[in-house]
Amino acid sequence: MTYQALYRVFRPQRFADLVGQEHVTKTLQSALLQNKISHAYLFSGPRGTGKTSAAKILAKAVNCENAPTMEPCNECPACIGITNGSIPDVLEIDAASNNGVDEIRDIRDKVKFAPTSVRYKVYIIDEVHMLSIGAFNALLKTLEEPPKHVIFILATTEPHKIPPTIISRCQRFDFRRIQPHSIVSRLRQVVDQQNIKASDEALFAIARAADGGMRDALSLLDQAISFSEEEVLLEDVLAMTGAVSPFTLAGLVQAIYEKNIAKVLQSLEEFMNQGKDPNRLIEDLIFYYRDLLLYKTAPHLEGIIKGMGMDHEFQQLAQSIPLPTIYETIEILNKSQLEMKWTNHPRIFLEVALVKLCHQEDRHTFSMSEEIQSLIKKVENLEAELSRLKEQGISVTAKEGSSVQAKKPAKSTRTSGYKVPVGRIHEILKQATHQDLSLIKGHWGEMLDILKKQNKVSHAALLQESEPVAASPNAFVLKFKYEIHCKMAADNTNHVKDNVESILFDLTNKRFEMVAVPDEEWGKIREEFIREKGTQREKEEDPLIAEAKRLFGEALIEIKE
Structure with a gap:
């Protein structure tokens, strides 16, 4: 056979050729330069990440005529002989087929003999976890x-199967899955050297299908070159791997969001007729929703989004689909994917999952019952009426179970009759910290989402115009835009306060007491607290500074901390 597979032609011959394993190559090169070579190494990691290649490169480096060196020269007789396998002192043993005691005893008997051609005798034992006890x-x-x-x-993909007594006698190096962008960069070098045209989208699709393995990526590229005609295109790679393009997935996701079950099932039927694998399709869906989630929450981190293109349709979907829906969608798809692995009919589970996704929004605030929508409408109308009365200088009072009454306020009349706990707020301010306030603010939006999920939409609407403004280790001050909302939350007859404190405890693992205050009163209380604090500091002035002011005059004194 004159043709060689790409993964054999482009097998790394130097440490610099190992892609994505810089943490391994740098350590080995340092050890080679300092002549600190260990007697045993263990290379572990996923398949196709360069373990055996690194072992052969290390064998060449220690036996190179230019040693000590960071890289083998690949030109001296030792390097050439190890590369083509003609030097008997460097043995590569497959433990999967030579896993018995007799084979290892044979190695043990021959170890004592000195090498005949090179400086070191090197035993590379691949898939060492297959050896018997x-x-x-x-x-x-x-x-x-x-x-x-x-x-x-020793090289292995399953280090947990190796006895600890063996591992403890080796220097262990863990090879990582190679990142898609590194694989794409290497594939681009390969196609350029082979004078083959390939689109970036096609190379990215190959890198994604390879799942972190460079050997798998080169094998897929080899297959895609044979499959395509003049240029390797995205369509060729998708047809070959059974994956679905993000542009096609966007139509399916849009149909799910619109709850168009007929269109969803029709799209699935088309995918199945094209020979798509249900397991691969659900995986592509999970990644698509994952990209939507990352784009929606961190749009500036485009580098971590794995999709093959963020077109206008993708961006529009990211803006339209709410976060709780994306969270639940990924959870449903993930559970269905686990179930599909243990069934002979994965398509049925996929159909059930897609139909379930079309009904999921019925439980969210975006498709609430008429009763809840009516309640929200009443609250909105009440807020509008309160704003109008406030602009006219009319205050509002209300009693439990009675209608709202409006009247012209006296100069010192309180609005809704809510008694602000000034003393308690002062205690919180004395112990307030930025960390506690940031902790509550960071979970406030999530707390409102949980209230909506629990069908406590009226509570969420009541808290919509509120804001945490101060917090101590065990309490926080919640400022309300309208005083009537403040009173309704503080009375706790509808358990708003209890629900808020309970959810915050679940989110932060800290028990915070909620203290409500209207916007107008908060400004006054805060100013009063700052003024009292300043007066107290003046009273506690250092006697030495006071004496200096008395002797030289305050204008001539400059105080430095």
Whole structure:
């Protein structure tokens, strides 16, 4: 066979060629330069991330004629011989097919002989976790105290299956999944060297399908080149991998948001007729909603969004679909994906999940019952009426179970008869911290969303115009725009206060007491507190400073902290 697969042609021959494993290569290069070479290494990580390649590069580097060096020269007889496998002192053993005690005993017997062609005899044992318990025991003593001319390099995808006694005798390096942008960069180098045209979208789709493995990405690229004609396009990669384009997914997501069940099921039928895999389709849906969530909450972090394009339709969906809906959608899809792995009919579970998504908004505030909508409308009308009366200089008073009455206020008349707990607010201000206030403000929006989810929409509407303005370790001051709202929340006859305190406790793991205050009164209380604090500081002035002012005059004194 004259043709070689791309992953063999472009197998890394230097540490610099290992993509996405800089934390490993930097450590090994440093050790090579300082001649601090260990007798045993353990390379663990997902498949196709460069473990065996790194082992062969390390074997070349320690035996290179230019050693000590950071990189093998790949030109001397030792490097060339190790690359083509003609040097018998560097052995690559597959533990999956050589996992018995006899094979390991054979290694143990030959370890004591000095290398014949190079400086170090290197044993690379791939998939070492496949060794039997007896084989591990036979390897143990040799691995602990091998001759000075021997290096063991163990590679595995499942390090948890290796006995701790083996792991403790090795320097362990964990190889990570390679990030999509790094894979795309490497694939671009490959297609340029091969004089092949490929779109960026197609390379990104390959990188995403490879799931962090460079070998898988090169194999998929090889397959896509054979599948396509003159240029590797996104459509070719999607057809080959069974994935769905984000533009097609956008139509499905739009139909789900509009609760158009007929259109959703029709789209699913089209996907199935095109040969799409239900498991792959639900995974693509989860990633699409994940991208919507990240774009909606952190639009400036475009680099972490995995989608192949943020077109106008994607941005419009991100603005339209509310956050609670996205959260619940991802949760439903994730549960369905787990169930689909253990069934012979994954399509049925996918259909059920999509129909369930079309009904989910019925439980949110965006499709509330007529009774709740009517209540919100009444509250809005009441707020408008209060604003109008306030502009006319008319105050409002109300009694429990009675209608609202309006009258011209006297100079010192309180509006709704709500007695502001000034003393309690002063106590909170004395112990107030920015950390506690930031903690409550950070969870305030989430608390309102939870109230809506619990069908306490009237409570959420009542708190819509409120704002936490001060907080101590055990209480916080909540400012209300309208005094009547303040009184309704503070009376707690409808359990608004209890609900707020309970939800905040669940979110922050701290018990905060809610103290309500109208906007107008808050300004006065705050000014009074600041004034009293300033007076107290003046009273507590340092006697030395007071004496200096008396002797030299206040104009000539400059106080530095």
